[in-house]
Amino acid sequence: MFQKRSKPPPASPKLLHRDWRKIPTWEKDDYLQYIQDYQPEEKELEHLRILLHGPSNAGKSSFFNSVETSLRGRMTAQAIAGVGHESFTVKYQTHKIQKGKPGTFYPFVFNDIMGLEKDESKGICVDDIKLAMNGHVKDGYVFNSQSSFTSANQHYNNSPTLNDQTHVLVCVVSASTVSIMSDDLMKKMREVRLAARDLGIPQMAILTKIDEACPEVQSDLENVYRSKFVKNMIEKLSASLGIPLNCIFPVKNYHYEICREDEIEKLILMALKQMIDFGEDFVNNFDKSCRSA
Template identity: 75%
Template sequence: MAHRQDKTSLAQIEKEDYLQYAYDYQPDNKDVEHLRILLHGPNGSGKSSFINSVETSLRNRMSGQALVGVGQDSFTIKYETHKIQKMKPGTFYPFVFNDIMGLERCENKGICVDDIKLAMKGHMKDGYVFNPQSPFTSADAHYNSSPTINDQTHVLVSVVSSSTVSIMSDEIMNKMRDVRRAARDLGIPQMAILTKIDEACPEVQSDLRKVNKSKFVKNQIEKLSAALGIPLNCIFPVKNYHSEICKDDQIETLILMALRQMIDFGEDFVNNIVETFEG
C-alpha cells in the first residue's frame, strides 16, 4: 500500500511541475500575444477532447469548452480559437488552441487540406464554417487578408488515435503528409499526440503508469513515426478525459507533458521570427 502511495505522490509532483511551468510561461517575443497551437487529424481522433483535457488540468475542474460528439461524423464544424482562463475572468494563459473539422478519406467529406494550409498562415478568422464540398477562399467574409504573427499557427499537432494507426487509410495519411509539408515550408514546428492509449491497450487501461513500458504503445508510436515522418521523441501518448467525472493525476501528467513540448516548440518558433509574418 505504501508503495502505491509513493507512486501516486510522484505523479502529483510531476503534474505540479508541469502545471507551474505552464502557469509561469510568457512569450519572450513581445509582439506575440499568445502561442497558437493547431490540432489536426482524422475524424474522431480526440482533438476537441484534448483541448478539454488541457483545460481540465490547468483549471483544476472538469471542462467541456470544446464540444465533443460521439459517432462517425465530425462534430467540429467551425474554426474556433479556444482560450483557457487563468486565475479570474478576463485573464488567460498565453497559448490558445485551434480546433478544426477532422480529415476523412473521401474528397467530399471532412476538412479540405487547403483550408488547413490557409488557417496555418493566419488567413482564417474565427467562426468560419467548414464546407467539405467548397474550399475556403479569399472571397469569404472570414478571410483575413493581412494576418499578423498572432494570427498564424506556431505549432502544428497531429492527433491520431492509437486504435486506428494501423488501419488508417492511405488517403488520410497522404492528406496529413501534405499538411506537414506545408507546415515545414512555413517553418512551423510539428509534433503528434497518440490518443486513446487506454482503449487500445488493456495493460495501460488497467494501470496508466505502465504507458512507458507498454510494448503495444511503443509499437504504435513507431508506426505513426514511420507513416508521418515525425521523430519518435516528438510523439506523446495521452489519455484524454472521456468517461471520468473526477480528476486524475496520471491522466494529467501525460497531458501536461505534451503541453510543455507544445509551449517549448512554439516559443522557439516565435523567437526565431525576425519580422512580422506576412501571409
C-alpha cells in the same frame, strides 16, 4: 533527472521490463508551475497559437478539454466533442483558457478544426488547413467539405499578423486506428505536414485513446511507457508521417471520468510543455529572421 519506477511491472508478455522512454522526474505540479509561469519572450506576441488537426474522431476536442481541465482544476467542456465516426467540429474557433480571475487567460490558445476523412467529399479540405496555418482564417468560419475556403469569404483574413499564424502544428491520432488508416487519409496528413515544414512550423503528434487500445494501459496508466503496443503504434505513426519519435506523445483524454486524475493530467501537461517550448522557439526564430531581413 529521470523517474524510476517504485514498483515492478505486472507479469504480462505485453509489457516491457523497463520504460522504453525515460520519463522526467517532474511531478504534475512541476508541469503546472512551469506552464503557469510561462510568458512569451516576444512582447508583441499576445499568445502562442496551437493548431490541432488529424482524422475525425481522433480526440482533438477532447484533448483541448483535457488540457483546460488540467489547468483550471475542474472538469470543463469548452470544445464541444462528439462520439461517432464523422467530425463533430464544423467551425473554426480559437479556444482560450482562463487563468485566475475572469478576463485573464494563459498566453497560448488552441484552434480545433474539422477532422480529415479519406473520402474527398467529407471532412476538412487540406487547403483550408494550410490557410489556417498562415493565419488567413478568422473565427466563425464554417468548414465546407465540398469546397475550399477562398479570399471572397467574409471570414478571410487578408493581412494576418504573427498572432494570427500557427506557431505549433499538432497532429492528433487515435491509437486504435493507426494500423488501419487508409492510404488516402495518410496522404492528406503528409501533405499538411509538408506544408507546415515549408512554413517552418514545428510539429508534434498526440497519440490518444491509449487506454481503449491497450488493456494493460487501461488497467494502469503508469504502464504507458512499458506497453509494447503503445511503443509499436508510436513507431508506426512516426514511420508513416515522418514525425520524429521524440515529438510523439501518448495521452489519455478525459472521457468517461467525472473526477480529475493526476496520472491523466501528467501525460497531458507533459505534452503541453513541449508544445509551449516548440512554439516559443519558433516565434523567437521567426522574429529574429524578420528583423535581419
